Amino acid sequence: MTASRTVRIAEVARAAGVSTTTVSRVLNNVPTVDEGSRRRVLAAITRLHYRPNTNAQRLAAGRNNTIALVIPRFADMFRSFHVMEMLKGVGTAAERLHLDLLLHVTDGRSLLNVGAAAGILFADIDGNEEQLDWALQQGIPCVVMYQFLEELPVSCVAVDNRGAVEDVVGYLAKLGHREIATITGHLRTSIGIERLDGYVRAMQARQLEVKPHYVQHGDYTRASARPLAKELLARDDRPTAVVAASDDMAVAVIEAASELGLRVPEDLSVVGFDDSPIASFSKVPLTTVWQPMSDVAGRSLEILHRLLSGAKRPVKQRLGTRLVERQSCRQTWLDPS
Amino acid sequence: MTASRTVRIAEVARAAGVSTTTVSRVLNNVPTVDEGSRRRVLAAITRLHYRPNTNAQRLAAGRNNTIALVIPRFADMFRSFHVMEMLKGVGTAAERLHLDLLLHVTDGRSLLNVGAAAGILFADIDGNEEQLDWALQQGIPCVVMYQFLEELPVSCVAVDNRGAVEDVVGYLAKLGHREIATITGHLRTSIGIERLDGYVRAMQARQLEVKPHYVQHGDYTRASARPLAKELLARDDRPTAVVAASDDMAVAVIEAASELGLRVPEDLSVVGFDDSPIASFSKVPLTTVWQPMSDVAGRSLEILHRLLSGAKRPVKQRLGTRLVERQSCRQTWLDPS
DNA sequence: CTGAAAGCGCTAACAA
């Protein structure tokens, strides 16, 4: 346990009675090494507590397997309960692909210092557009997660928000609902737009009328949805079902309904989005949309890996969601009990 | 936007009409550089999209500011809603201290590959003991977060669990409660032990009797607490207040109470721990303990930074908590309404 | 204020 100065490969070589090359070979699992030498090298490494200098290794070998993972410091849409899933996804993939992950928690304003990284993984690009532009400009391989960037020549892996909401509307329609309203997310985010678009498409596909007041513009937060829901539900021509673009807003709808004396799901069906903890813990367990957070992350890292290996064409993908049925929806033709 | 081969410092030097040394000086903000040269170098860098090779820089300069952040893949006690806070803390500190964070999401079994890292930050050591032992053995500077390791000669920054629960019991006592029970967390975790210890101490300090059935052994989960709460509350000599070692378990207590016809807080006061989203969204908004997740993380990184700079003595700290009053507790002398 | 030259610790031909 003494404060040992750094051990270098030469010392290991000397201790094992071989050349540094052989030590290097052992280190890199080159098969053509005598079993005896290998054992002596390994022994010396252990005894001396030798740890190769990664920077020297990388410099000499000319490789750089480091990826910067950029996470916005003030995660808005990017709910904290999704972060662990995301980390699990990239973490697992990184291990498998032998990639190092450099963590960057950024406020989006400071310029990105991705010195050591050969590529960048953006976890939610909202507010980080400049950094993305810069990286693209520099020719650094990038992949954006959870956001589908139609125009930009950049790879991205997103959730099929449109399809998800279409499923939701289809589900409600099957339960007999025709008066279906929605509370949207931020319409400055592609996610918000896609979810609204999915709603409109699904309604039109079923010849269901989208009355003007059926589309309320929220921003994902409970606070934003509260008054909107109140207003929506207070009307005579109130909907029988509401699709919210987030679980938080869905909860707000349930609260508003409750205050107006409406029961969920007897008098009103509500669907959320996210499958957040709130969804299962809310007074009325929420029917909502589960997203493949972990898969998006893993897939993204794979694409980035391919980009690093020379692939040039950006790849854009969407992954499917799953409707999680709980207890906030109900068939219209049942007697309220 | 052509596929440009890597630009090296020599090319920048040539383009700017200076030596590589001068370019290096500009890169490293060495003040003794002619303003004209500096500008031309900067211009060349921009024009050529030059990005210095970090590995070469580090090798030549002999420094390594990389820290491995080790996060268990299957976070148990380490609830996902705390992860973002933790990341914020270490991320911010890393930026300030000019440290690179290498992310390692591990299952604890595979050996840690911290090649590039000069130090290690463990986020919750449960299940990673072997990795910690190994690192200590290697003489790699380590800091453990959220866990107070009494015996091991390793730095750690934890939450003052004992004090937190003492505060909780004090709070309940002030509300007039004398029959106070607790549902503990895993007693194989130091956190679980400390919270229980805090409860026992606080009770004894107030001459309050700790009846045998007042201490129920849970494991932080809702499922574990459910039957315990049921049993505890079904007795004739049931407590008037319950301190749970997690919000999940506190919610279980409320559910159990509800099933037994007991109202919270009228007939039973309940306190949780964590200040999780569940706490505020639960049917009865939960009075609970907020923890300085972000501060612990930031502080830990600072200590590690000091260790890297030569400090030898391990540092052990505890940070204070805050009781968040919501609506799950009540004075005993009020009429139930 | 600037440049020449000597490494940083390791890997990878190339020979042996």
Add this chain to the structure above:
DNA sequence: TTGTTAGCGCTTTCAG
């Protein structure tokens, strides 16, 4: 199967 010998791209004395 092994060792010799050049570098990898940058920083840093040291002399100008």
